[in-house]
Amino acid sequence: MPRFLSRRKFFGKSGQALMATGAALSGGAFAEAHGKSAPSAKGVDYYRKLGVTPFINAAGTYTILSASTMPEEVQAAIAEASKYPVQIEELHVAAGEYLARRLRCEAALVTAGAASALTLGTAACITVGNDPAIISIPTDMSGLKNEVIVQKAHRYDYDHALRNCGIRFVEVETLADYEAAFNDRTVMAHFFNAAEHGAISREDWVRVAHQHGVPCFNDAAADVPPIANLWNYTQMGFDLVTFSGGKGIRGPQCTGLLLGRKDLIAAAVKNNSPYSNTVGRGMKVAKEEIIGLVAAVDWLLAQDEQAMQAEFQRRAERIAQHLKRLPSVETKIFVPPVANQVPHLLITYDPQHIEITGREVMVKLRQGEPRIELNPATGGGSASAGLQSGEHTIVVGVWMMEPGEDLIVARRLREVLREATRA
Secondary structure: OOOOOOHHHHHHHHHHHHHHHHHHHOHHHHHHHOOOOOOOOOOOOHHHHHOOOOOEEEOOOOHHHOOOOOOHHHHHHHHHHOOOOOOHHHHHHHHHHHHHHHOOOOEEEEEOOHHHHHHHHHHHHHHHHHOOOHHHOOOOOOOOOOEEEEEHHHOOOOHHHHHOOOOEEEEEOOHHHHHHHOOOOEEEEEEEOOOOOOOOOHHHHHHHHHHOOOOEEEEOOOOOOOOOHHHHHHHHOOOEEEEEOOOOOOOOOOOEEEEEOHHHHHHHHHOEOOOOOOOEOOOOOOHHHHHHHHHHHHHHHOOOHHHHHHHHHHHHHHHHHHHOOOOOOEEEEEOOOOOOOOOEEEEEOOOOOEOOOHHHHHHHHHHOOOOEEEOOOHHHOOOOOOOOOOOOEEEEEOOOOOOOHHHHHHHHHHHHHHHOEOO
């Protein structure tokens, strides 16, 4: 081997050999061929060792709260995948083809979260619209198409994921604005699926973009359930759609799905890790995470969605039942229209009777034993799309609780509110 042969050249030369032999020596076959058996080991509780206190999740799948918990089947698939090395490019291809079949789209890519998918999808549109453009993104954009059309009401906290690619937003408000916004620098039309405002429908967004030959991208990160959303938007005509892998899909938190057109997914791959000198080089997805997301999709598609929603409803009802005798307390079960479309319990009360704010309730539950985290909309905090909020409103997300935790939350809420009740 030449002394200064780079990693990229080395793997380029050896990749075919790796891929040719990888399938024959995967998983259990590899272990058997090498006389290995899986060692039994008891995991150390590193949360305790590090002094980090876990909590009951009465909030939801928020990134800052470590998103969802993974089902046992997903955890087991990750543990198995961790035992053996594989060729990452080969695994990405195989996982993408499998997910595309299961999710009824042309192509798929496992990404390092939905925000990563936003960056890679945008880079893909720039690449296809300006081929070749990969190494120019994001700093050398002169002469390249880099305008992204977006509804003004759809600008949001994830703009930066697109701006990482050196794009310039062009805001529109009406359908007429949208139709007039396309020009020879337009490279993509972006849609935020859970936006509460905006005059242009999904169908019109797709139709007009396609009339101009421009790909349209739908950010539906938190919009599972319903499960059918995993194919609804690609079948509607969106060229790219992203979902978070660590929210309703229940996969690893640091995964996402990028679904859509085969040529665009191929361009996203070229902009992604493990390829060097790309905008996505730092967006690595480990073999365990790729397998974990594939396993999570399999798990989710095997679920009875009506049964899951009915269980979430029962949890909310049990908590409400524990609070019904407290003075002035009113409860309502609310299902947001798009994002986090599962039952949430809204608790309101009169501060003349119960002298505590929602934020103070949140702090008391966070500092109690066991620790409990309420939905961040509690007490007028930042609410997810569609959730109500207010100073004397408590919001309980029930869908990430483990069995029996709803009763623990109910008892703690009743204790805190009763202590604050005027005599």
